[in-house]
Amino acid sequence: MSKYITTPIYYVNGEAHIGHAYTTFIADSVARYEKLRGEDTYFLTGTDEHGQKIEESAQKNGKDTQAFADEISATFKNLWDEFGISYDKFIRTTDDAHKKGVQRAFEVMYAKGDIYKDFYEGHYCVSCETFFTETQLVDGEFCPDCGRSTNVIKEESYFFRLSKYEDALLKHYEANPDFIMPRSRANEVINFVKGGLRDLSVTRTSFTWGVKMPESIKDDKHVMYVWLDALLNYVTALGYGTTEANMRYWPASVQLVGKDILRFHAIYWPAFLMSLDLPLPKHIGAHGWWTRDGEKMSKSKGNVISPKQVSDAYGVENLRYFMLREVPFGQDGDFSQRAFIDRINSELSNDLGNLLNRIIGMSGKYSDFEIDSVDVLKYHKKEIDAMNVVLDSLDAYMQNLQTHRYLEELWRLFSIGNKAIEEHAPWVKMKEDKKDEALATVALVANILAKASIMLHPIMPKTTNIIADTLNFKIDNASYKELVVNKNLLKLFNIKQTPPLFPRIEEPLMPEAPLAHPDAHKEAPKAVAQCAKEQDNLIEIGQFFQTSLKVGIVVEAEIVPKSSKLLKLKVDLGEENPRQVVAGIREFYTPESLINTHVCVVANLKPAKLMGMLSEGMLLAAKDEEGLCLIRPERPKKAGTPIG
């Protein structure tokens, strides 16, 4: 049976980050594993290049949209090539074949009655050119972005009859408990579906950068909208709707996604496939996210990790090992250099690398580097049996994407090797004139290393090839069958002297908070530019006096429930009634400390609703990286005193 492994196609709106690398590493390892086992395997990755955002980004950069997409797409492809990702195809949604395939799929769904034309109704802000849902609007009318009033607009759209597939989807989840991996995520999806599915708008008329409508449906003003276009890549890559050349790989054996896009892959995608009468993928694997030293990565914190930077510092294979070993599949993981270095030193250097060095040293001294497995079974039946148990247990872990358990188990082999050396102490046997026993132990360890490196090959392809070279064999399907499946031992050979594979790392190799972009120090001149810009942005004094600033006295203050930042205040501005002001200062002031204190208030601001509460003014405050403080009059003034 053939295997088909996919990553999501990555959106070309920014550079590859650590999450992209993580998904790709997992997929690459699974694909390499299947290939090693001799399965007919196809591994797909690529880029998602359509949509309004790309159109806009290209414009901002003053580039032709296609040229812009080409450029970013290439950065992904180049990075994967540099990382040695073994993809069979790198698909781009701007590929002709993909577009044709999507159009074909659209026709099939349309013919089946699963796609129909209707109106997409929503609150539209003309200046922002964006639709908002009712709950997003301020005061039920105003645009949350620009504050202008919105109109209810009907936009023509084609809809996919998602609602029709509700029951079929639920049945499928029930009949295939492993469809969503890890299973703990399945409930989320099931509950969402049970909550009812609304038909899905699958075309837009508000932009043009997308797959055109099929010619058979004469409706040029529409283009396909994200998910239909993007999800179909998994079959168009195999030739769906065009050559059909590789459709034998469908259905996919595993499709990897981040947990943020699980819903689309576990609901929309299977529904599309049902509509197309195609079988559903065997598994959707949803992995977690990476944090940095316990904190969420974000550009504003400057703690985003660039995979390129880490691999430059530590090596891409070490990074692959770390990411797949550190985190149980599906859970969030934390990247810290401390944890990374610990794993490299203790597992790669001490357990694996050092073990190889031990037998190179011994074989050199005892047998002029010659290693012969002839007496291994005679003296090491126990170790061989233990090793075979481990080797047989590994497949289940990989099939379930539990790479951390796979590697944990695999590492037992090195422990068996290190213990055997200790127990049999070949240096003692040599003194006792039992050379055959000493050499058997060395050969045992050589065999352990050979078999372990075959199984480690999917995760660390280059390094394990070096080990194999040292042990005079090649890692391929033939040696996999010979040494792992049939459990045979290495033939007589001469071991190569090889420098340590994993030098110990004593100090972190990257600055503690590496920035995503090596040229991020360009940030500094930006502040200067902003000052200069303010000089160009001078206002008349009259404009300033349009703002009514007043001294106010806080008469009431309370926490807004369920919000982390907001306090609800009543402020006396010398008017009939105190004003209600909602202020985002909860992190810095307790309600009690504010009562009966003076504040400065912008008094003629248009009221706004925050968390459903009216705010009739704004407090003046100064904020820097250390926090926020209110601006207050130096001496007490009457409530309502104007500031000017």
Add this chain to the structure above:
RNA sequence: CGCGGAAUAGAGCAGUUCGGUAGCUCGUUGGGCUCAUAACCCAAAGGUCACAGGUUCAAAUCCUGUUUCCGCAACCA
């Protein structure tokens, strides 16, 4: 009652699907070994499995409730 995740040894985490002696790594302490990358091996100390109930012969695991923490969403007027 917006959605979701988490709480297990000094630290970081497995184990929970399917109830059956609480485990791994690092660190600490003591010992051993010299083939090896200050590596390796053995041993020890260290846990009321967040809390409270319940089901059970038996609960980290299943059920109910509670607390705390972290994301997302919301939100800095």
